[in-house]
Amino acid sequence: MRTLIKWAGGKTSELETIKKYMPETFNRIVEPFVGGGALFLDMESTKTLANDFSPELIKFYEIVGTADFFLLKEIISKLHEQRIRALNLPINGGFLEEAAKINSHKSFNQYLDREIKSKIKRIAKINMARAITGDSPLSDEEVAIQYRTAVTGALYYVYREIYNDAHQAQALDVNHIAYWYVVKQLAFSGMTRYSTSGKFNVPYAGISYDSRSLVHNLEIMESAHNAPFYQSTEFRTGDFEKFFEEFDYFDVDDFIFVDPPYDDGFTKYNSKGDFTREDQIRLRDTIKKSSAKVMLLVKQTDFITSLYESDFNIQTFNKNYSVNLKNRNKQDVQHLIITNY
Template sequence: MKTIIKWPGGKSKELNYVRQLIPKDFDRYIEPFFGGGAVYFDIEPKKAIINDRCKELILFYKYVKDDLDRESFKVELYRYVDCWEKISNYMEAVFEELLELYLDYRQGLANSSQMKERVLAVFTENTVAIDNHFNINFTILPGNLLRQMSKNTIAKLSRIMILEEKQGCLSTEDLMKNIETAIRSGFYMHFRDLLNTYSVEGRIIPEVKKVANYYFIREFCYGSMFRFSSKGEFNIPYGGIGYNRKNFRKKVDLIFSEKTSKILSNTIIETMDFEDFFQKYILTDDDFVFLDPPYDSDFSKYEQNSFTLEDQIRLSKCLVNLNAKFILIIKKTDFIMDLYRDKPGVNITSFEKTYLYNVRGRNNRKTEHLLICNY
């Protein structure tokens, strides 16, 4: 089974390496750094204990499992699906006007300031269309949605003009795709603003809304990455034109499928430090532990719960004394090799991984990874 949430550093593409090492017989599956849970969903264990420090992620899994109010979460998440699909209908209400004003801008019949004013007018005059397609109670701040759609459309049209000056005019079809991307980006940015907001006009956003919104942002942010500003605000942009036709409904259908419910039904879900986790649960040689901790690199700082070198040392001490069988997958560095090299009973193999995304040059395209196990 595939994972139900996008997560940076997911191990879906490494499953062929991991499968070869997984013990054939074990009683419980244990995963202290769960994330997207690619290995868990692939092997579909009958009993499991999973853990992650990210509270929003764990709340998501608890709502899906029905440890929390699953039905309310389901209703809220499908509201995102419905509104995402309605953007195509909203495009029909504004596209012709936006295309006309851009062609005037391209032909020099309107300058940059006039283009911006006309874009704002198009969205302002179509507030009824926004209200009809996107319920006010759902958007919470409809004025911000309007502002973000306008802002992203203005920025997109300005970039298109620069692109066309270098490479020639885009077709009407390509202009439509780009304008749709701007509108969808504005929709995404509005809900990203909500992600960074605890309350709106003195009204606290309900937890079920926050978790559904968190899932939506994880699904549509570029590369499923984490990055936060100096103010602690999540600031990854919309994934881009390739995300416009994503089958969001199919993904949410999987979340609430009978198969997902069955897998999670016998799973204990925790959120704590990994050392506390190991102290809470007594593991035996009938257990299998899979570990995919944040790597020994700057990338581990892209999540607000940073994972330091001291944490890597703590983890290595836990694993050396672990009774259960374990597999640790991690990027190869001198520091990591020094932690595990020559430890009794520890076996180390390696493979190359190619990263699909590169954030500010901090990820090498090809990196050697280690598979460390104690059997």
């Protein structure tokens, strides 16, 4: 089964490499940093323990497996329909009036006004640049795309505001998770980033995401909802060390796949702060206490190598990292497969 959600740092493209180095036999799959869940969903094992320090991610996985999934589906579908309406607005004298009817949230008109003004400036800037080079101005259709993106952008910022209110209230109900999911799908490069006040602040991805469907994963979510392996999966949320402690560092016939935040680049995976080098050391020490077969997949740095080179087996491989926000990650980096077997 494929993944249910777009997740920065997801490991779908590495599944072939992961399987190459997995132990031949094991009883249970354990994921302390489940993230996008590429491995456990692909393996479809009826014995899986999945943990993450994102309460929203784990609540999402739990909701998919319960009757609340159908309410989640209804909310996501409603927001999808709002975006479809925005993308089909006729560009005429009634454009703004019709756009304002799409969403009734108190902040929508404010965001819509801001986004329209921004697009007017952008259109003028593009046309000025084209005039200097002797090119034709934007066509009517190109201008229409800009205006419709102003509406989808305004919708995104409403969704983000609703999500932030729920996030800060720690609601963790179906409405909260539905807006969390939608914002994750539409945020620039699927990034997760929070301000110092704890608010999600990634901007809308823009025109390139206008064609992104919010409902394209609902079918696979429903498949997961109905799958025996998914129904038998145990989910936990919290710090990885407490997860290991809860299960007495796991059994000798368990396979633990560890996909932690990297030593550099994307370390801020939630609103509570960075995964520090002290946490990397704590992770190494926690893994050493386990009698299970453990595989760690991580970006290579001198620090990570120094942590594991004495007591673990290390293999290297290359991958192209797809997210490059503000040049914080090189596109071609070396990664490590680290095992205790």
